[in-house]
Amino acid sequence: MRATLIYGAGDVRVEDVPDAKLAEPTDALVRITRACICGSDLWPYKQREATATGDRIGHEFIGVVEEVGSAVTGFGPGDVVVAPFLISDGTCEFCAEGLTSSCEHGGGWGAGTDGGQGEAARVPLADGTLVKLPVSADDPLMPSLLTLSDVFATGHHAAICARVGAGSRVTVIGDGAVGLSAVLAAKRLGAEQVVLMGRHPDRTDLGRSFGADEVVAERGEEGATRVRELTGGNGTPAVLECVGTEQALETALGVVRAGGAVSRVGVPQYEKGRLDFSHVFFRNVSIVGGVAPSRAYIPELLEDVLSGEIQPGRVFDRTVGLEQVPEGYRAMSDREALKVLVTP
């Protein structure tokens, strides 16, 4: 079968690989019908050291079950399923609490498993990992359903960790697909005021249509000052940091209200960050967030996608076939595309 591998910075290839097949009784074999490229895929795309052998890549997909192992009870051939970006057993103490991203037996795609950007994938711990979708594989809702795998679930996680709810005032840092998802998630949870910090008008326009009340294009201290002006002078109690750079963290600390929370969902590109007396400690600012347990969120979010209440799939602005995945990476890396959908 064909699948995507990454060999180094800027070097993504679609190649022949061994066919995906069942290995454990708890596996399902899924024929992939929709996949996509993640902002986090761009970090290795930008900086990975070149290697002679490539690694499978991609971790967001929807597909049709072809075959299941003898221990799988929840799925059978023909089921349309969405795979979260992490594998989880659904039974360990962390899964029981909804922290499926810390599953004791789970893990990621692409390391010892198939990646998500290919024709098919073996899905380990299928009963815990997959969620059945009550639609056909070519349903028009597919783009929005695919965002439940990662990007919209991640935006939702940012909002949940910052305890966004009815009446919340929120700043979202970053107008990438995660930031825009965070805007939509915050509004869905009842936020009263959402300020989106971003400087790409086509993206912030989508942010406005997702519910952003204000857009701040300025960056750094100038941007933070503008946000504070728009939000009563003291900043917002919830700040959703959807970039992952240390500069974005600094901006977040500049716009968070005393007693508030900076919720990080952009993969941090730094080891240490500011935890000092005056910006953080004296002001009782919390640093929260992390890798989204998207599997735990899917059932709730799925309802609102199926009902048409939300359309998170609007973050996709380009669709490519499997052979064009390398071009999709380039387009996202060059900011020509916000988020690329793949139809294997």
Add this chain to the structure above:
Amino acid sequence: MRATLIYGAGDVRVEDVPDAKLAEPTDALVRITRACICGSDLWPYKQREATATGDRIGHEFIGVVEEVGSAVTGFGPGDVVVAPFLISDGTCEFCAEGLTSSCEHGGGWGAGTDGGQGEAARVPLADGTLVKLPVSADDPLMPSLLTLSDVFATGHHAAICARVGAGSRVTVIGDGAVGLSAVLAAKRLGAEQVVLMGRHPDRTDLGRSFGADEVVAERGEEGATRVRELTGGNGTPAVLECVGTEQALETALGVVRAGGAVSRVGVPQYEKGRLDFSHVFFRNVSIVGGVAPSRAYIPELLEDVLSGEIQPGRVFDRTVGLEQVPEGYRAMSDREALKVLVTP
């Protein structure tokens, strides 16, 4: 009158200063009957640069109101009052939310105001700041009542920020007076298991009598391993970091369970701390805590001190007169005394 000043590292003096007196209509003049030395006073005592003129110091006291300004309505001469370690107006948006430490018009003691280690103090914003005590000035409960000003309120804040409640499993890092207060606070809030990390047996013994279920004397990775062994393998969801060094933060990250919180109440002696992918972000660890809004906590905690339910004043193991305050600093700095009570 006599009061304490700090001139530099190891250089604390009790000197004649101008008598405290009313300056604003919202002031109260309080004759100090009990004060104490704080672990945070030891930071300047250890490292402050020498200066020709000293600064007033001390921020925890109980006293008797002598006189009030024309705008003060809640207090009158003869009232016994406790002063929290920060001044607050009780009316701004932060005070209204209980975050009195971020009061828009408040501040600390000793900078433009009297310090707490003296014969008397002008108390700004008296109606917002002070709390009346329904006891006489020489009540035997005085040591425990004095802890409401800072040290016990701070331990309580650590537990509150980490959402300690019925059934919680908690690690407390540090066997200083704040750490021991955090043990007592966690138990008071219903914690099921409290592990105290500390290596001074006389202090950890008091921690046990405050309710610590386990004591771990080992430090660093060895200590973290021991805590994980004692707590089911994954660490505890709540970690109360009551030291303030970067090493203590590292230890905290080593014992906190995925999805849990490191609650910092030790004044951080570092600018940046670990906020990396594997220890913090992937595990959804929150960094919470900060300066305690002790004024907001006093009414609730006061009831349990008055009823005898808790005896946080047991952290005081030495009492000195005002002239012996410098010796009190030395004793605490040399770890001869856990916490020193001052009777001016």
